[in-house]
Amino acid sequence: MKSRSIAIVGKGGVGKSSVTLLISRILAKNKKRHLLIDADPTMSHLAMSLNVIYEKTLEQIRLEVIKVAAKRNTEASKYIASNIDQIVSDSIIHKSDFSLLVMGQPQSSGCFCPINTLLRSVIDNISKQYEIVLIDCEAGLEQIHRKVVREVDDLIIITDNSMKSIATARAIIESSKKLTHFKKIGIIINKIRGSSQEKLIKKANELKVPLYGTIPDDSNVVEFEMRGESLLSLPNKSPAYIAVKNIVEKLFF
Amino acid sequence: MLEDFRNLVEIAKHSQQEIIIWNQSAIRDNWNAIAGPSLKVGKGSWRGVLLDDEVRINLGGFNTPSMAMVICSKIPVLIHHGRITLIGPDIPEIDIMGEQDIQEIEFAMIALVGGSNIEDTHLKKIRDVILITDDIEGFSLRALNRRYWYRISKEIVKKQVSFQHIGLAFLRLFTKTFPKLVETVEIIFIINDRSIIEKLNEFEKSINSLITEKIKEKLSNTSEKIRDDCDFDWGCEECNYKTTCDELKKMITFREDALKEKQI
Numbered sequence: 001m002k003s004r005s006i007a008i009v010g011k012g013g014v015g016k017s018s019v020t021l022l023i024s025r026i027l028a029k030n031k032k033r034h035l036l037i038d039a040d041p042t043m044s045h046l047a048m049s050l051n052v053i054y055e056k057t058l059e060q061i062r063l064e065v066i067k068v069a070a071k072r073n074t075e076a077s078k079y080i081a082s083n084i085d086q087i088v089s090d091s092i093i094h095k096s097d098f099s100l101l102v103m104g105q106p107q108s109s110g111c112f113c114p115i116n117t118l119l120r121s122v123i124d125n126i127s128k129q130y131e132i133v134l135i136d137c138e139a140g141l142e143q144i145h146r147k148v149v150r151e152v153d154d155l156i157i158i159t160d161n162s163m164k165s166i167a168t169a170r171a172i173i174e175s176s177k178k179l180t181h182f183k184k185i186g187i188i189i190n191k192i193r194g195s196s197q198e199k200l201i202k203k204a205n206e207l208k209v210p211l212y213g214t215i216p217d218d219s220n221v222v223e224f225e226m227r228g229e230s231l232l233s234l235p236n237k238s239p240a241y242i243a244v245k246n247i248v249e250k251l252f253f
Numbered sequence: 254m255l256e257d258f259r260n261l262v263e264i265a266k267h268s269q270q271e272i273i274i275w276n277q278s279a280i281r282d283n284w285n286a287i288a289g290p291s292l293k294v295g296k297g298s299w300r301g302v303l304l305d306d307e308v309r310i311n312l313g314g315f316n317t318p319s320m321a322m323v324i325c326s327k328i329p330v331l332i333h334h335g336r337i338t339l340i341g342p343d344i345p346e347i348d349i350m351g352e353q354d355i356q357e358i359e360f361a362m363i364a365l366v367g368g369s370n371i372e373d374t375h376l377k378k379i380r381d382v383i384l385i386t387d388d389i390e391g392f393s394l395r396a397l398n399r400r401y402w403y404r405i406s407k408e409i410v411k412k413q414v415s416f417q418h419i420g421l422a423f424l425r426l427f428t429k430t431f432p433k434l435v436e437t438v439e440i441i442f443i444i445n446d447r448s449i450i451e452k453l454n455e456f457e458k459s460i461n462s463l464i465t466e467k468i469k470e471k472l473s474n475t476s477e478k479i480r481d482d483c484d485f486d487w488g489c490e491e492c493n494y495k496t497t498c499d500e501l502k503k504m505i506t507f508r509e510d511a512l513k514e515k516q517i
Contacts, residue, residue, distance in 0.1 A: 069498075069500035069501045070500070072497075074503070078507045080504060081505075081511060082508070110493070113498065114501035118505050
């Protein structure tokens with residue numbers, strides 16, 4: 001099965017992980033089997049927001065494989081090659097509503113490009129088990145420029161009340177057109193407030209990509225995040241939840 | 254490209270009175286059935302070097318224009334398989350033209366090669382077929398200061414060899430060297446037509462520049478791909494971790510093999 005891969009990108013602090021979580025929640029409610037990839041190498045916000053404890057990140061696996069390769073023992077390399085899909089699968093946290101793969105922080109010097117090729121192929125293989133793969137990306141343009149999200153089907157850019165986030169969105173759109181092979185691209189304006197709504201929508205429309213929708217600034221979300229509670233338990237009547245539900249239903253169903 | 258070339262051949266045909274076309278397609282599997290001397294053909298079929306004393310005809314020379322080129326097509330039917338065209342005098346006529354020991358004539362040979370499976374990666378090897386060494390009895394390649402020409406021995410001229418036999422020898426070389434790849438071969442010789450040979454040289458240059466452009470494009474695409482997967486700007490050859498990466502590349506192959514086995 002070919003899964004649909006969606007990358008959530010945008011400036012730091014716009015709420016990428018929160019939106020990703022809410023999308024995941026609505027996908028789960030609609031029985032969409034999906035894999036979440038926490039691709040933020042600086043801090044695994046998604047895993048934190050989900051209150052999930054992970055044992056192994058993809059980066060740790062990457063290091064282990066590099067160590068084996070450095071020994072240049074053909075038998076050991078063959079063993080790893082035959083079992084790498086299982087090793088990566090085992091690092092995925094499976095919950096009733098979602099699965100989660102945490103990329104983790106890079107810990108090795110040197111680029112070791114072939115292992116990136118190897119792991120990309122392993123993730124592609126594992127992704128076949130899911131209808132949707134949702135990638136919560138690192139803030140800014142780094143992962144676009146490094147083509148980490150080169151082959152995604154959808155790019156969803158999150159912006160907020162700030163003009164800086166719109167400027168980042170513009171840069172992401174320009175770079176993505178050059179460096180990625182996305183099929184669809186669009187914007188979601190998060191944390192929108194009444195007075196700024198019109199101006200922000202006008203600015204977003206100037207970017208000439210579809211505006212998928214807006215998410216209101218929701219005091220429930222702020223409160224949940226302050227308490228360190230998972231947004232998975234955000235009330236159904238919460239304005240942010242309702243807004244994301246409308247967007248997801250429009251985009252995915 | 255093939256069409257441009259055929260147009261040039263038509264011009265050559267109009268400027269020469271002597272045109273002979275031999276069609277050999279019916280005897281593809283029995284090349285030796287041609288009347289006249291059969292030449293030994295194939296790698297190592299003779300000693301390969303002709304000394305000056307042994308040469309009767311120089312097809313081109315240091316001061317005489319010459320050219321030889323191979324044009325490949327992925328559409329084999331565009332090429333008349335087994336056809337040998339001679340525009341200009343044949344070897345026995347050239348032989349009696351002059352009294353001097355070595356006759357030197359303006360010469361062009363074009364081999365048209367067709368094969369539906371011919372890819373860019375095969376082109377160089379196919380083109381190299383005409384850079385003969387010990388492949389055709391009594392026929393050798395001379396190179397000096399980036400100029401190439403062929404030489405024909407006194408011995409095979411005495412045997413009344415003609416361009417039909419030389420053409421056949423090249424037909425055999427192409428089909429023998431690439432039995433699965435080359436489906437059709439046509440050979441064209443143009444003799445004593447300086448202006449056409451010069452035009453053909455220009456034509457060859459334009460093809461070569463096209464090939465150079467293609468190679469440049471490929472190289473640039475390849476380095477782009479490397480940049481895609483590489484965080485560093487320097488080449489892998491400089492990297493201390495190259496041996497580890499080589500082992501990782503092996504792992505990719507091992508995994509692909511393991512996945513294939515699982516599918517079986």
